[in-house]
Amino acid sequence: xxxxxxxxxxxxxxxxxxxxxxxxxxxxxxxxxxxxxxxxxxxxxxxxxxxxxxxxxxxxxxxxxxxxxxxxxxxxxxxxxxxxxxxxxxxxxxxxxxxxxxxxxxxxxxxxxxxxxxxxxxxxxxxxxxxxxxxxxxxxxxxxxxxxxxxxxxxxxxxxxxxxxxxxxxxxxxxxxxxxxxxxxxxxxxxxxxxxxxxxxxxxxxxxxxxxxxxxxxxx
Numbered sequence: 001x002x003x004x005x006x007x008x009x010x011x012x013x014x015x016x017x018x019x020x021x022x023x024x025x026x027x028x029x030x031x032x033x034x035x036x037x038x039x040x041x042x043x044x045x046x047x048x049x050x051x052x053x054x055x056x057x058x059x060x061x062x063x064x065x066x067x068x069x070x071x072x073x074x075x076x077x078x079x080x081x082x083x084x085x086x087x088x089x090x091x092x093x094x095x096x097x098x099x100x101x102x103x104x105x106x107x108x109x110x111x112x113x114x115x116x117x118x119x120x121x122x123x124x125x126x127x128x129x130x131x132x133x134x135x136x137x138x139x140x141x142x143x144x145x146x147x148x149x150x151x152x153x154x155x156x157x158x159x160x161x162x163x164x165x166x167x168x169x170x171x172x173x174x175x176x177x178x179x180x181x182x183x184x185x186x187x188x189x190x191x192x193x194x195x196x197x198x199x200x201x202x203x204x205x206x207x208x209x210x211x212x213x214x215x216x217x218x219x220x
Contacts, residue, residue, distance in 0.1 A: 025071055032063040032075025033082065036108070037089030049163040050100050051149070054091050058175045060108045061137050064115030065124040065183055072112035080105050101164075103148020104141055111140040125187055127180040134176040 039055030046052060064072040083090045083105065084097055091101060115137040118124075123133035142165050150160040 033079040064112040069116035100152035104145035107144025
């Protein structure tokens with residue numbers, strides 16, 4: 001029986017540590033969308049650009065790493081579709097399709113999926129790997145957001161970069177560093193808890209097997 005406990009599938013992402021299956025996944029998807037919507041309300045306008053500094057991108061990166069590609073992408077898709085339908089949880093209570101920043105939200109789905117996939121492969125277990133994973137997700141959001149900004153505002157690439165990327169690079173670096181500190185630390189904490197539980201299960205199984213052997217010897 002100890003072997004059976006040791007053979008349990010290890011969680012690929014932090015969300016797998018939670019019990020349940022379908023209900024858990026539905027709650028995680030809805031929670032990711034709601035968390036991103038709340039983070040979008042943390043917005044600091046910058047002069048000269050329609051793109052504010054928000055907590056959205058950090059929420060997307062964390063959701064991707066914690067939930068894995070499927071659940072994270074579904075959470076961002078729910079956030080996108082509900083916002084387009086009228087739920088006022090885009091940046092600063094916005095909704096619909098009129099904002100020139102909608103391209104970034106479109107990029108959230110792909111970014112969450114890629115970050116989640118990289119996390120499944122261990123991309124959030126060490127600070128260096130986590131930083132690389134977060135940079136990949138951030139690049140995807142810019143790859144979707146900047147061209148949309150160009151089309152919406154009818155500006156060239158250089159101007160779109162000045163409006164929609166360059167002012168945010170320092171903040172993005174801070175978000176990447178924060179994620180690189182938080183996610184590996186979370187894995188270490190949960191790893192210690194799993195090791196404790198595994199040791200407890202192994203001790204329990206050993207005691208059970210010993211009692212079973214003693215009972216069998218007495219019956220001979």
